[in-house]
């Protein structure tokens with residue numbers, strides 16, 4: 401396959417001429433197996449075949465700018481005014497990121513003016529009546545113990561010109577946007593208006609999504625907590641299914657367009673027999689279809705557990721009318737879990753098989769919880785990387801981890817496609833190995 405062509409160049413507001421307060425900490429840094437020096441690059445490709453396919457000299461190989469503190473920075477910390485906003489759906493770790501940003505800015509850079517804009521992009525628009533709040537170490541003390549976001553969030557579009565009017569009127573120099581793909585699209589439009597007006601405002605994204613659907617980052621924060629929480633439902637479904645004759649446990653988990661939560665939760669407890677995800681279409685009916693397969697499995701083994709991502713099998717639910725969308729324009733999905741529950745029950749009845757089907761949908765319970773320790777670590781490190789990037793005048797970029805290293809990813813790249821489970825890739829192969837389900841139904 402031809403190598404992907406990607407533009408990894410990160411926009412900057414200007415030259416960095418100010419000595420960073422963190423410079424002494426950097427005196428002995430160099431590229432190691434754990435760290436990448438600021439003058440180095442993190443290679444985009446990581447296999448010999450991928451690199452060979454580029455047919456490029458070493459210094460022409462594509463690479464990301466590494467995250468981390470710079471010796472020289474762009475903004476004078478004592479004069480820097482910062483804004484933070486959280487947008488889109490909830491995700492474990494939002495409060496960890498807010499706290500991480502505030503503490504890094506105040507304790508290490510000496511920034512004193514930080515505003516929290518409330519309820520997503522609405523917080524910049526006066527008519528909504530949500531004035532910003534002051535953020536300092538005390539305001540964020542202990543907030544990481546709680547799920548949700550202390551700033552509130554919202555969906556729905558707001559005019560980027562009005563948002564930049566607000567930033568200008570408050571003399572904000574740096575804006576951190578913590579949100580999903582839609583929020584990052586919004587952040588890019590803000591950065592573009594800033595550029596159009598010739599302003600020097602850095603716009604830095606910290607991508608969040610429990611669905612793990614942001615590309616060019618190894619994993620999004622909150623995803624690990626969310627799938628860990630989902631494993632509790634899978635465990636319950638398994639216990640219920642095993643306790644009765646011909647028991648079927650059916651679990652629906654979030655995942656609009658990407659089935660990562662379903663796959664990882666399945667691999668985590670290794671009890672599911674079928675995983676249905678949006679990336680892999682499946683046939684329900686017929687001898688090789690999912691329903692017949694499930695019936696055979698229950699007949700042979702006495703029970704079965706089925707995990708469905710909410711975006712799976714939507715083709716069975718289209719009614720022919722144009723789909724409904726939420727305030728942000730995201731397509732509202734129909735309920736595949738309830739549909740499967742009915743179809744499985746009907747199918748067993750038609751074939752004269754007794755069954756007891758237990759349906760579990762943990763829904764928001766997997767994303768409204770506090771981050772687990774792994775995600776908390778990840779959040780704080782992303783927050784640090786975001787502050788370092790902003791103070792060094794980077795803009796229109798998100799922080800992420802690529803091949804295990806913290807990097808700067810241009811927003812344009814981070815919204816250029818959706819991260820999805822590759823049906824030909826090793827994750828889906830692991831799912832097939834774990835469940836024993838066939839590669840395709842029908």
Ligand SMILES: Nc1ncnc2c1ncn2[C@@H]1O[C@H](COP(=O)(O)OP(=O)(O)OP(=O)(O)O)[C@@H](O)[C@H]1O
Pocket residue numbers: 487488489490520521554555556557558579580581582583584585586587589608609610727728730
């Ligand atoms: N193309 C776009 N241009 C400008 N703003 C956008 C765009 N798409 C979404 N937004 C704005 O970003 C905010 C969040 O978007 P959205 O509701 O889609 O959530 P998200 O950030 O994708 O998070 P989630 O992970 O919950 O989907 C909303 O205020 C929305 O209007």
Ligand SMILES: O=P(O)(O)OC[C@H]1O[C@](O)(CO)[C@@H](O)[C@@H]1O
Pocket residue numbers: 489490580609610611654655656710726767
């Ligand atoms: O009901 P809300 O808040 O629009 O969010 C639902 C969606 O958000 C997500 O969790 C992504 O954050 C999807 O998996 C889910 O469909």
Ligand SMILES: [Mg+2]
Pocket residue numbers: 488580581582730
């Ligand atoms: Mg989204």
